[in-house]
Every structure is written in structure tokens, then in C-alpha cells.
Amino acid sequence: MTNRSVALSLILSLVCLPVLGQTSASDTDLLARIRKEEGEHSQIMKTIHMLADVYGPRLTGSPNHKNAAEWAIKQMKSWGLENAHLEPWDFGHPGWLNERLTAHVISPVKDPLVCEVLSWTPGTKGTVQAKAYQLFLPERPTQDQLTAFFAKEKTKVRGKIVLAGRHTVVPISLTPPAKRLTDEQAQQRFGPNPRPFPQPSPTPTPAANAPRPLTNRQIDEQLDTFLKDNGAFVRVNDAGREFRQIRAFNNRTFDVDKALPTVVMSNEDYGRITRILADGTAVVLEFNIVNSVYPEGTTSYNTIAEIPGSDKANEVIMLGGHLDSWHAATGATDNAIGCAIMMEAARILKTLGVRPRRTIRVALWSGEEEGLLGSIAYVKQHFGSFENPKPGYEKFGGYFNSAATSILIPAPAGCAARVCLVRRRRPTSCVRSSSHSKTTVSSAPRRRAVAIWAALTILRSTRPACPA
Numbered sequence: 420m421t422n423r424s425v426a427l428s429l430i431l432s433l434v435c436l437p438v439l440g441q442t443s444a445s446d447t448d449l450l451a452r453i454r455k456e457e458g459e460h461s462q463i464m465k466t467i468h469m470l471a472d473v474y475g476p477r478l479t480g481s482p483n484h485k486n487a488a489e490w491a492i493k494q495m496k497s498w499g500l501e502n503a504h505l506e507p508w509d510f511g512h513p514g515w516l517n518e519r520l521t522a523h524v525i526s527p528v529k530d531p532l533v534c535e536v537l538s539w540t541p542g543t544k545g546t547v548q549a550k551a552y553q554l555f556l557p558e559r560p561t562q563d564q565l566t567a568f569f570a571k572e573k574t575k576v577r578g579k580i581v582l583a584g585r586h587t588v589v590p591i592s593l594t595p596p597a598k599r600l601t602d603e604q605a606q607q608r609f610g611p612n613p614r615p616f617p618q619p620s621p622t623p624t625p626a627a628n629a630p631r632p633l634t635n636r637q638i639d640e641q642l643d644t645f646l647k648d649n650g651a652f653v654r655v656n657d658a659g660r661e662f663r664q665i666r667a668f669n670n671r672t673f674d675v676d677k678a679l680p681t682v683v684m685s686n687e688d689y690g691r692i693t694r695i696l697a698d699g700t701a702v703v704l705e706f707n708i709v710n711s712v713y714p715e716g717t718t719s720y721n722t723i724a725e726i727p728g729s730d731k732a733n734e735v736i737m738l739g740g741h742l743d744s745w746h747a748a749t750g751a752t753d754n755a756i757g758c759a760i761m762m763e764a765a766r767i768l769k770t771l772g773v774r775p776r777r778t779i780r781v782a783l784w785s786g787e788e789e790g791l792l793g794s795i796a797y798v799k800q801h802f803g804s805f806e807n808p809k810p811g812y813e814k815f816g817g818y819f820n821s822a823a824t825s826i827l828i829p830a831p832a833g834c835a836a837r838v839c840l841v842r843r844r845r846p847t848s849c850v851r852s853s854s855h856s857k858t859t860v861s862s863a864p865r866r867r868a869v870a871i872w873a874a875l876t877i878l879r880s881t882r883p884a885c886p887a
Contacts, residue, residue, distance in 0.1 A: 470755035480514030480716025503724035508796035512673040514716020519709035526703040533685040535667035552579040561630035577650035587659035722783035741787030757821030
């Protein structure tokens with residue numbers, strides 16, 4: 420079922436209900452006006468163009484994110500939304516931006532390499548050229564085993580570009596992945612009786628007195644320290660994905676002084692270098708990485724604007740998505756499109772002069788990719804918790820989120836939460852690097868249909884009052 424058909428079926432069910440405090444137009448007329456406005460004057464593709472193409476990767480704390488947030492504020496003000504502002508919260512880490520990356524194999528052949536930089540890692544000091552060395556890490560080592568391994572390898576990594584780990588053999592798939600969930604898969608995940616996903620085999624339990632193996636995170640952090648202390652030049656990780664897809668996340672300490680310049684290399688290139696090294700042939704690699712750190716990024720911002728309500732203006736219905744993205748792509752599907760849909764829904768309502776009873780507040784979060792941090796900070800500041808509610812807690816009516824994950828804001832006690840998650844089904848096509856959104860954004864009819872649905876559903880939610 421397409422987004423358009425989902426939207427239309429929802430619209431047909433909604434128009435039978437009164438959705439406004441005013442009664443000057445019938446529900447059917449309202450639907451026609453919303454459809455006409457979106458069909459003839461849609462701004463949704465321009466919005467996603469600005470967020471994804473113009474401002475591009477919007478890593479939390481980076482200038483790109485703040486510039487995109489400031490543009491969104493300016494745009495929503497121009498549409499007539501009120502109280503538009505950037506709301507600061509403490510991210511606690513500096514901003515970071517990759518400005519330049521070149522990667523080549525120099526010998527025994529000459530060829531460019533497909534890589535992405537790991538965020539919150541330092542750059543190289545100019546162009547670095549060195550022999551490659553592959554470090555075959557032990558599997559699930561204890562601390563003593565890893566320490567012994569590092570002691571044996573310490574003289575071998577100095578002055579080298581280090582491939583960290585074995586090459587991942589990715590099985591060939593002759594069946595292309597489904598572009599959308601089937602109805603059965605959607606019911607399994609999101610239906611009234613969801614069935615759990617298959618669980619991986621449990622990790623073997625060590626003997627009672629046996630030393631516990633280190634976690635992947637502990638190994639990763641100790642590997643960074645080992646390589647840095649022993650004079651390695653660059654760390655290279657295997658992307659481990661097919662079709663040159665790369666998912667590049669972050670140095671988990673967020674401290675560039677605790678890591679080497681680090682890239683994630685396409686599985687194909689990593690495997691090629693592995694095989695040449697296995698022949699006993701030396702491989703020379705070359706990298707030039709320019710990264711910048713922004714201390715002011717420790718303060719990040721949620722992007723807020725609203726349509727004030729009428730007789731129940733102190734009650735709030737919220738809608739939003741996360742504006743931040745990872746750095747390795749333009750963040751189109753994750754989640755510029757979600758922000759664009761919610762901005763468009765608010766634009767339609769404002770353009771048509773609709774006056775909801777309750778205030779409709781748009782929130783475009785930051786810090787989502789690092790752990791829902793921006794939305795958690797917002798809830799803490801404005802609503803509190805069930806155990807320690809703030810005045811706004813009892814006035815909150817629901818939250819509509821356009822993304823695959825969200826922080827669900829608590830509903831007042833005694834009132835069922837009106838929370839809707841608009842689940843995106845991501846395109847499977849990726850351009851070069853990332854499932855985090857170097858993807859086509861040309862599906863305008865589908866986006867417009869979702870915006871129409873969102874506008875009507877939000878209005879429906881502003882009508883009823885919570886029972887006392």
C-alpha cells in the first residue's frame with residue numbers, strides 16, 4: 420500500500436468527523452481546500468531540497484545543522500507561524516565537520532578508494548602516504564588476551580595506515596531487497612498484535628571463574644588508544660556492506676584527541692587491499708583528511724514554531740521530526756523528509772486560515788542520532804515526568820512524529836495519549852555511501868499525500884478535550 424493510498428484512506432475516515440472549533444465550512448469543503456492547496460502550491464519539495472541539498476549533512480553541533488535550523492525558522496515565519504525560535508539545550512560535545520577527504524591506493528596500482536570519515540575524529544596533518552598493515556584482532560578476547568596481542572603488534576603499526584580487523588565476506592544476493600514492506604510484514608511490526616523479530620543466538624556463557632570477554636566498545640576504545648600511542652597514521656575500518664554502501668557513525672568518546680584519523684572504507688576496496696596484502700605484496704595508501712571542531716557546538720538547538728490556538732490555546736498538540744543527520748550523506752530520508760512533511764502540514768493550515776482550538780507546535784529536534792537527546796531535553800524542560808510533572812504536563816495533548824524512532828512525550832494522567840508515528844519506509848537505493856540518505860527525493864506525489872493526511876489528522880487532534 421503506497422503512502423498516497425494510506426493517506427487517502429485516512430482522510431476519508433477523518434472527514435466524517437468535525438475537526439475545527441469553527442463551523443463555517445463543511446468537512447468535505449475543508450478536505451477539498453487542503454488537497455487544492457497542496458496540489459497547486461506545495462512547498463514540500465523545495466523544503467527538502469533546502470534541507471538536504473543546500474545544507475546537506477546536519478550533524479548535531481555542526482554549522483550545517485545550525486544553518487539549516489535558522490533557515491527553517493525563517494521559512495516558518497514567512498508562512499505566518501508564530502513564536503518561531505531556536506531553543507538551546509546542552510549537547511555536551513563540540514561540533515564537528517568533515518571538510519575534505521581524498522583516499523587513494525598508490526602502489527602496486529593507482530586507484531581512488533571509496534571511504535567516509537568517522538565523525539569526531541581528527542584530520543591528517545596534510546597528505547599522508549604510508550604502507551598498509553592489517554591488524555587481525557582476536558575474537559572476543561579477555562583483557563589479558565588483548566593486552567598480550569597489543570604487546571606483540573606494537574612495533575608493527577608505527578608509521579603505518581592500519582586496516583583494523585579482517586575483511587567481512589558479504590554474501591552475494593541475487594534477490595533484490597523489497598522496496599516496501601508487504602502488508603503481512605507491516606502487520607507483524609506495527610499491527611495490534613505485533614510478533615517479535617527472530618532473536619540471534621545467545622552469546623555463550625563463560626565458565627563461572629573464567630575471565631569475561633571484552634565488549635566490542637571496550638575493544639574499539641582500547642584499539643584507538645593503542646594505535647595512537649604507537650604511532651599509527653590512519654585507522655581504516657571495513658564498512659562490511661554490499662554495493663559500496665557505507666554507514667559511518669562516530670568516535671564514541673566524542674573526543675578527537677582520543678582517536679586517530681579514521682575512515683570507513685567500502686567493503687569492496689577493503690577486500691581488495693586484504694587480498695593483495697595476503698599475497699605478500701606491499702600496499703601503499705594515501706589519505707588527506709580535513710576535519711574541523713567547533714567548541715560552540717556544545718550548545719545545540721531544537722527548532723520550534725507554532726500556530727496559536729483559540730479558546731484552548733494553552734493546550735498543545737505537537738508535531739515534528741529530527742532535523743539532525745549523520746555526516747556521511749545529505750540526510751534526505753533520515754530525516755529531512757519527515758521535517759518537510761510536518762512543516763508542510765503546518766503551512767497548509769496557516770495558509771488556509773484555519774484556527775485550531777489548541778495550539779499546534781512544530782518541533783524539529785537535534786541530537787536524535789546520538790540518542791534522542793534533543794527531544795529528551797525538551798520534555799524535561801517543558802513537561803517533566805509522571806513522577807515530577809511541570810505545569811505544561813497536564814496541557815499536553817499528543818505528539819505526531821515523522822520518523823522511524825522518537826521520544827514519546829507523556830500524556831496527562833487519565834487521558835489516552837494521542838501519539839502517531841508516521842513510519843517511513845526508506846528507499847533501498849543508495850548513492851555511494853550511506854543508507855542515511857544519499858537517495859532520490861523525487862517522489863513528490865507521495866510526499867504531498869502524506870502532508871495532506873498530516874494536516875487533517877493534526878486538526879482532528881485539536882478538537883476533543885481530555886476527560887477530567
